[in-house]
Amino acid sequence: MRRLLVFNQTSLDGYFADANGDMRFAHNEIPDVEWDAFVRGNASGGGTLLFGRVTYELMAGYWPTPLAAERMPVVAERMNAFPKVVFSRTLAKASWSNTTLVKNDLPGEIRRMKAAPGADMVILGSGSVVS
Numbered sequence: 525m526r527r528l529l530v531f532n533q534t535s536l537d538g539y540f541a542d543a544n545g546d547m548r549f550a551h552n553e554i555p556d557v558e559w560d561a562f563v564r565g566n567a568s569g570g571g572t573l574l575f576g577r578v579t580y581e582l583m584a585g586y587w588p589t590p591l592a593a594e595r596m597p598v599v600a601e602r603m604n605a606f607p608k609v610v611f612s613r614t615l616a617k618a619s620w621s622n623t624t625l626v627k628n629d630l631p632g633e634i635r636r637m638k639a640a641p642g643a644d645m646v647i648l649g650s651g652s653v654v655s
Contacts, residue, residue: 527644528574528634530654540651571643573603574634577612579649584620609637611653 534540575583586592587603608623611630618625626633630653637645647653 526638526640526642528638529644529646531646531648532651532654533649540649571606572637572645573606573608574645574647574650574653575608575610576650576653577610577615578652580608580610580612580615580618580620580623583648584618584623588620609633611650 532540535542583603587600592600592603604621606622608618608620609626610618610623611626611633613627615625615627
């Protein structure tokens with residue numbers, strides 16, 4: 525059975541974002557060699573990435589860009605190449621490479637995916653999917 529992992533950054537008081545939806549607290553403008561190595565190492569693991577709509581739109585708006593390829597080439601290459609699943613009732617289409625859109629039955633789809641053969645799955649952000 526495939527494992528389902530969650531990779532999230534939260535504030536010390538347990539929030540994904542502030543009252544205005546800002547997530548800057550989770551991003552360091554000053555380069556951090558140790559953190560960047562950790563992220564690159566995680567990106568090399570493979571598997572399927574799972575998102576809710578909000579996180580998907582954030583990720584799809586950044587990782588396919590030249591800026592992402594310049595700043596974190598290894599992570600950008602893998603984020604674009606990995607299979608991805610976005611869970612959304614409102615998203616009309618998912619155009620980021622290798623993405624499947626699932627509109628209904630999130631718990632059932634997760635169970636089916638876990639039972640199928642393959643590499644582990646990772647939920648990135650996506651507090652609504654995690655809950």
